[in-house]
Amino acid sequence: MGDRIKLQVARYRPEAESEMIFQEYEVPCPKEWVVLDGLNYIKDHLDGTLSYRWSCRMGICGSCGMTVNGEPKLTCATFLSDYGSGSVRVEPLRNFPVIRDLVVEIGDFMRKLTAVRPWIIRKQDKPLSEGEYRQTPQEMDSYKQFSMCINCMLCYAACPIYGLDSKFIGPAAIALAQRYNLDTRDEGARERFGILSEHEGIWGCTFVGECTQVCPKHVDPAGAIQRYKLSAALETLRSFLMPWGER
Amino acid sequence: MNDSPMYTKDHPRWLRSRVSTYWWLERSAYLTFILRELSSIFVAWFVVYLLVLVRAVSQGEGSYQQFLEWSRSPAVLFLNLVSLIFVVFHAVTWFNLAPRAMVVHLAGRRVPGVWIAASNYIAWVLSSAVVAWLLLGE
Numbered sequence: 001m002g003d004r005i006k007l008q009v010a011r012y013r014p015e016a017e018s019e020m021i022f023q024e025y026e027v028p029c030p031k032e033w034v035v036l037d038g039l040n041y042i043k044d045h046l047d048g049t050l051s052y053r054w055s056c057r058m059g060i061c062g063s064c065g066m067t068v069n070g071e072p073k074l075t076c077a078t079f080l081s082d083y084g085s086g087s088v089r090v091e092p093l094r095n096f097p098v099i100r101d102l103v104v105e106i107g108d109f110m111r112k113l114t115a116v117r118p119w120i121i122r123k124q125d126k127p128l129s130e131g132e133y134r135q136t137p138q139e140m141d142s143y144k145q146f147s148m149c150i151n152c153m154l155c156y157a158a159c160p161i162y163g164l165d166s167k168f169i170g171p172a173a174i175a176l177a178q179r180y181n182l183d184t185r186d187e188g189a190r191e192r193f194g195i196l197s198e199h200e201g202i203w204g205c206t207f208v209g210e211c212t213q214v215c216p217k218h219v220d221p222a223g224a225i226q227r228y229k230l231s232a233a234l235e236t237l238r239s240f241l242m243p244w245g246e247r
Numbered sequence: 248m249n250d251s252p253m254y255t256k257d258h259p260r261w262l263r264s265r266v267s268t269y270w271w272l273e274r275s276a277y278l279t280f281i282l283r284e285l286s287s288i289f290v291a292w293f294v295v296y297l298l299v300l301v302r303a304v305s306q307g308e309g310s311y312q313q314f315l316e317w318s319r320s321p322a323v324l325f326l327n328l329v330s331l332i333f334v335v336f337h338a339v340t341w342f343n344l345a346p347r348a349m350v351v352h353l354a355g356r357r358v359p360g361v362w363i364a365a366s367n368y369i370a371w372v373l374s375s376a377v378v379a380w381l382l383l384g385e
Contacts, residue, residue, distance in 0.1 A: 015259065212347070223347040
């Protein structure tokens with residue numbers, strides 16, 4: 001492995017280009033450097049005009065997701081040394097409009113995330129004097145995996161369905177809705193049912209499964225969607241057989 | 248730098264790229280998915296083939312012999328061979344995905360995914376053994 005590596009970085013400057021172009025930069029490649037370190041080196045030493053998002057550098061903030069050699073990756077968790085002496089191609093996340101260079105427009109995801117109401121909904125809050133809402137470890141286990149989502153949107157970049165039909169609510173938003181549906185403290189499943197059971201909700205998913213493969217936090221959005229399909233089908237059957245039941 | 252920047256009313260023009268018609272060739276997982284979807288056609292063909300067989304049997308010996316002759320033709324043999332490959336692919340890929348969709352708890356513990364997939368395979372082997380016994384057991 002050499003001590004330097006070539007980064008081919010996608011550039012799109014709306015005032016200068018109508019299409020994406022690639023610029024090549026040579027950066028140092030110590031074994032502890034990740035792709036984000038390479039981009040920071042370019043920004044600090046080679047080309048200050050490069051635009052990209054990043055914040056925590058430790059796989060928590062979810063803002064540095066990009067396409068690295070064709071794969072959706074968190075650039076803070078993708079080591080340059082894993083690519084040997086070859087070059088590394090860095091592009092913006094797929095399936096999103098590009099604002100500039102490696103910065104994508106995420107408004108669509110933010111709107112969908114809000115639409116599924118990813119917070120604890122109570123019909124009536126307990127008074128403080130009654131104490132906290134308690135849960136057993138088993139109850140927490142049922143949703144904990146889905147609560148690990150960091151909204152990095154790698155799953156949207158890997159999902160061909162979202163690429164083909166941007167109305168699809170998408171993997172992370174559905175997984176987060178399931179995170180609250182499965183939480184014993186939550187009473188909002190009925191409020192989420194409407195948007196999740198639409199055609200653009202869970203039924204838009206054809207179980208390609210790549211969302212789960214690329215997820216850096218092992219959330220398994222594909223699993224969440226398939227499990228919700230079963231719940232939604234049972235719920236529809238229940239309301240058909242017992243139309244007088246609680247709605 | 249270009250002197251006439253392409254600004255829209257509220258912000259600079261966003262770059263939107265269309266998904267290629269051949270997106271399913273970009274990753275092996277996408278190709279597997281498309282082949283799995285395509286396999287449904289061959290599953291449907293086996294259902295139709297079975298219905299034609301049942302109809303032939305119900306119409307008597309002559310009709311059944313005619314069906315067997317037709318089934319021996321190279322085109323039908325080839326179609327059935329391709330269908331068998333796709334149906335096996337269909338079964339294997341769905342069995343492997345089953346643990347993602349099914350969460351089963353036994354005695355308060357979640358059953359590991361490999362057991363769920365294994366139970367599907369075991370049911371497949373057992374039902375195939377029953378069919379083989381019915382056909383070859385005499």
